[in-house]
Amino acid sequence: MFPERRDFEQMIRNTGTGILIHEAASKNILWANPAACRMFGFTIEELKPLKAHHMSAQERQYRREVGVAWLQSAVVHGSSRKQWKYRAKDGTEFLTDARATLVHCVDGPVVMVEFRNIDDEVELQEELTWVSASLQRIMTHTAAGVVVLDEDNCIDDISPLAAQLFGRTPAELSGVYLEDLGRCEPRLASDHVIGRLGSGHGSVSILQEVAKADGSTSWLAGELEIVAHDGMRSRVLTVRDVTDRVEWERRNAYQEANLQYLSRYNAMGDMAMILAHELGQPLAASTNYLSGLRARLSGDDPDPQRLAYGIDQIEKQLQRAADIVGSVKRYVRRIESTSTLMDLNETVEESLYFVRLRAAEQGVRVFADILDRDMLIEGESVLIGQVIINICVNAIDEIAKPGTEVKELSVTTDVDDGNAVVYIRDQGGGMQSAQPSDRLASGAFSAKQDGSGIGLIISEHIVERHGGTIRYLPNEPRGTTVAVTLPLAGPDDAAR
Structure with a gap:
């Protein structure tokens, strides 16, 4: 079954969209639904005698002849859509998205205008536009560059400053795998980075060494994190140039390591000198005792007691040398304790x-x-x-x-x-x-x-x-x- 005429009338009376019915020829208002009356603050009887300049905003783009031309366009072409700012009975103005449609009725053609208040939508759009423009200005002028990566860590979008840090233009960097520009530490494909980003907890600090086209090298420090927006998840890397800091730290590290190297080198030299000196005495004594034994053995009647004494002394000197070597080994073991x-x-x-x-x-x-x-x-x-x-x-x-x-x-x-x-x-x-x-x-x-x-x-x-x-x-x-x-x-x- 199809709804009867009164059912259609009931729907029109209860819709939230405002509806005005204009006579096609004169453009006079013939009827308005309750939603339109509420928006204007007028009754139907008050609306009927009103003309476009009585119920429209005062700006030039909403003057009476423009409104009439818009309605006439619907008469000629069948429909016409326009943003139109109306004025209510209390003087407040509201912007609408309005569509005028030619309708052929039994009593003659009319223009039906359907409109809805879009003030809130426009305000939201302006806010979004302002935020977007502000972010663009931040991306352009901030000391940190912004890089948007896809799931394969290729560059989807990049701010002008970030492109400058890499020594390229944004167009040259589009689609480039980030680590093709220089090794990252930690590596982007490492379990640490994948696990950290997959868990959604915080960001990952990245240090990247970038070799530029002119042969120079720079260091970039960044924070890589997952940013959720518009039902999507993007990898966003915020980078800044830390070349001066890294080089300063490396110079300091080299200087400190150089001091450690010199101290270890000197300690090794001192230990070698001490070892040579300490071993020299028992070895020289052993050599002397061996020479004495050789002389006695070559004699006619070697004395067994003297030979035994010499052997005992040689054994003592060699044991002393062994003790010295053992002490060196124990020293080396001690300095090797940190593993x-x-x-x-x-x-x-x-x-x-x-x-x-x-x-x-x-x-x-x-x-x-x-x-x-x-x-x-x-x-x-x-x-x-x-x-x-x-x-x-x-x-x-x-x-x-x-x-x-x-x-x-x-x-x-x-x-x-x-x-x-x-x-x-x-x-x-x-x-x-x-x-x-x-x-x-x-x-x-x-x-x-x-x-x-x-x-x-x-x-x-x-x-x-x-x-x-x-x-x-x-x-x-x-x-x-x-x-x-x-x-x-x-x-x-x-x-x-």
């Missing part, structure tokens, strides 16, 4: 700073090829760094000799069968064929004319205490390769 999970690549890079200082003094170039992944080991970073420095310094002294043609030192890191390996290569004089490599590893060898091999002994002991080895191998086409091998940390260690 943590460390990245061997970071330790090597820190050590190379001091190696390059020494190399520059000797006119030696240092080349490094550091593996682009973490090499986590369980150990003490300072001691392992000292081993790397000690081996490199020995190599530099060999390279600096006049007979060495290639004045280059190569340091490479790699992973081999569950172990982290540091290769230190030179093209110096190399190992003598008569000198077995196991004697090198045992610390009984020094290529220096006045060397004692004490540094190699200590380095070997430190590496052995970390469960690793030091191997001395021939380098191609000449020289020596020193391979420092240390076991990588297992999953249980890495999880700590």
Whole structure:
């Protein structure tokens, strides 16, 4: 069944949309529904004699001839839509979204105007526009840049300042994978970042080293977080330039590390001098007793008691030497007591700073090829760094000799069968064929004319205490390769 005419009338009377019926020819008001009467504050009888200038705002765009033209457009074209500002009986004005439609009735054509108050909508739109414009001004003028990333960490949108920090234009950066512009720490694909963003708790601090097109390097610090808006979730990174701060911190760290290196270097030298001095006395005494025994044994009638006395004294002197060596081992164990999970690549890079200082003094170039992944080991970073420095310094002294043609030192890191390996290569004089490599590893060898091999002994002991080895191998086409091998940390260690 279709609703009867009175049902349609009832619907029109109860709708919240205002309805005015104008005569098509004269544009006079013929009728208004209750919603229209409430908006104007007039009764139907009061509305009927009113003209457009009586019930419209006073601005020029709402003058009577404009309103009449609008209604006439509906008569000609069938319908016409316009924003029109009406004026109520009490003088208040309200903006409407109005549609005029030509309707052919039994008594003749009329124009039906349907309108609704949109003041609140316009106010909201203006507020949103203001907020959007304000955010755009902030993005343009603030000291921090804003980068919007998609789920794959590619750039969806970027503020002009952020693009400037990367040394590119916004158009050049659109769709670029963020870490193609420079490595982030932590890595964006790491479990830490994924877990933090997935949990929705707070943000992740990011430090990124950016290599610009002009060859310069800058450091950017940012906060990456998930921002929910309009039913969507976006990754937003706020970045700022911290190059000056990072370089200042690195200079301070280098200076502090240099002081630590010099103190360790001096301590190692002092310990070597003390060790040589303390061992010299019992070894010299043992040599003297051995010479005496040899002389007595060559005599006609050696005295057994004198021979036994000499042997006892030699045994005492050797025991004293053993005690001295034991005390050194205990000292090294004490300074190795602090063991943590460390990245061997970071330790090597820190050590190379001091190696390059020494190399520059000797006119030696240092080349490094550091593996682009973490090499986590369980150990003490300072001691392992000292081993790397000690081996490199020995190599530099060999390279600096006049007979060495290639004045280059190569340091490479790699992973081999569950172990982290540091290769230190030179093209110096190399190992003598008569000198077995196991004697090198045992610390009984020094290529220096006045060397004692004490540094190699200590380095070997430190590496052995970390469960690793030091191997001395021939380098191609000449020289020596020193391979420092240390076991990588297992999953249980890495999880700590």
